Amino acid sequence: DDATYVHSLNVALICNIFSRWLDFSNEDTRIATACGLLHDVGKITIDKSIIQKPGKLTSAEYDIIKNHTKSGYDILIKQDIDEHIKNVALMHHERYDGTGYPNGLRGNEIDKFARLVAIADVYDAMTASRVYRDAMCPFEVISMFEEEGYQKYDTEYLIKFLDNIENTYLLNRVRLNNGREGEIVFINRDRLSKPTVKCGMDFIDLSIQKDLYIESII
Numbered sequence: 001d002d003a004t005y006v007h008s009l010n011v012a013l014i015c016n017i018f019s020r021w022l023d024f025s026n027e028d029t030r031i032a033t034a035c036g037l038l039h040d041v042g043k044i045t046i047d048k049s050i051i052q053k054p055g056k057l058t059s060a061e062y063d064i065i066k067n068h069t070k071s072g073y074d075i076l077i078k079q080d081i082d083e084h085i086k087n088v089a090l091m092h093h094e095r096y097d098g099t100g101y102p103n104g105l106r107g108n109e110i111d112k113f114a115r116l117v118a119i120a121d122v123y124d125a126m127t128a129s130r131v132y133r134d135a136m137c138p139f140e141v142i143s144m145f146e147e148e149g150y151q152k153y154d155t156e157y158l159i160k161f162l163d164n165i166e167n168t169y170l171l172n173r174v175r176l177n178n179g180r181e182g183e184i185v186f187i188n189r190d191r192l193s194k195p196t197v198k199c200g201m202d203f204i205d206l207s208i209q210k211d212l213y214i215e216s217i218i
Contacts, residue, residue, distance in 0.1 A: 001051050004043050007124055012036035014120040021164045022116070022157065034081070035088040035113045036120060042072025042089060069093055069102050087111035092118050095152040115154040119145075119161050139174075139214040142166065143193035166192045169217065176204070177215045 015036035019029040043051060046068055050061050057065065072089030079086075091114035094100035096107055100118075110118075126141040142162060149158050166187050174197060175181050182199035194206035194213070206212050 001043070001048060003128075003130065004040055004051065007128065008037055008040055010124045010128070011039060011117065011120050014124060015117060018116060018120055018157075018161060018164075021160050031082050031084050032113055032116060035085050035117050038072070038076065038085055039088050039092045039117050039121060040068065040072065041075055042068035042070070044075075045071040066093070066101050084111055084113040088114045088117050090114075092121055094118070096154055097151045099152065110154075112154075115157055119149075119153055119158060123161075123165070137214060137216050138165070138169065139193045139195075143213075146191070146193055162192050163189075166195070169195075173218050174214045175216045175218050176206075176212050178212060180204075181218065 012033050013036070016029060016033040019032035024032060043065075046065060050057070050064055053061070069090050069092070073086055076086045076089050088111060090102070091105065091110050094103065094105040094110045094114060095118070096110070096115070098104050098106040123138075123141055123145075126136045126144070127138050129135045142165070145153075145158060145162060170184055170187060173181060173183050176197065176199070180199045182197040182202075182204070184195045185198045185203070186196035186205075188194055188196065188205070188207045191207040196203055196205045196207075197214070198204075204212065206214070
């Protein structure tokens with residue numbers, strides 16, 4: 001499946017950069033990159049009609065999709081590769097508060113590389129186009145992480161990711177939901193999804209202008 005292939009490459013690249021932000025060793029960075037590349041390998045066992053379905057999955061179909069974690073682990077278990085890579089295939093949908101799957105693991109029960117891949121996986125999945133929806137604006141995804149992410153993901157990892165990913169958008173041109181266009185000129189550390197945008201001669205602090213938000217990057 002082309003979308004899964006591209007997603008896997010993207011997550012591998014994000015994990016490579018993310019692990020450097022976390023000051024991982026060169027060896028751990030190499031492992032993290034491989035973890036990102038192979039995290040969804042279990043999806044090769046899922047029928048294409050489900051993987052590529054253009055609409056919302058039924059409960060039964062979603063249960064089948066969720067099996068890709070165990071299937072991926074089963075595919076990798078006998079391979080001569082680092083144990084973390086196998087664990088990530090199994091654990092990348094676990095969540096820090098125990099709400100994930102397949103085993104409802106909590107906190108440090110989750111492999112540290114799976115905690116990293118979980119963030120990279122969601123970020124890329126949400127900011128990429130899918131057959132059933134358009135890509136979300138990165139700032140919408142950052143807002144989602146701010147609102148619910150600190151319960152679901154490793155807080156140390158998430159803070160480092162958001163701080164650094166936000167900086168990559170500094171000086172980018174954006175369009176606001178009121179149609180005005182401008183340039184991101186300042187990052188508000190207390191509300192990363194609401195930076196200050198210069199529109200013409202106006203400096204608009206989105207953390208204060210509650211009704212305004214970044215609609216798209218242009």
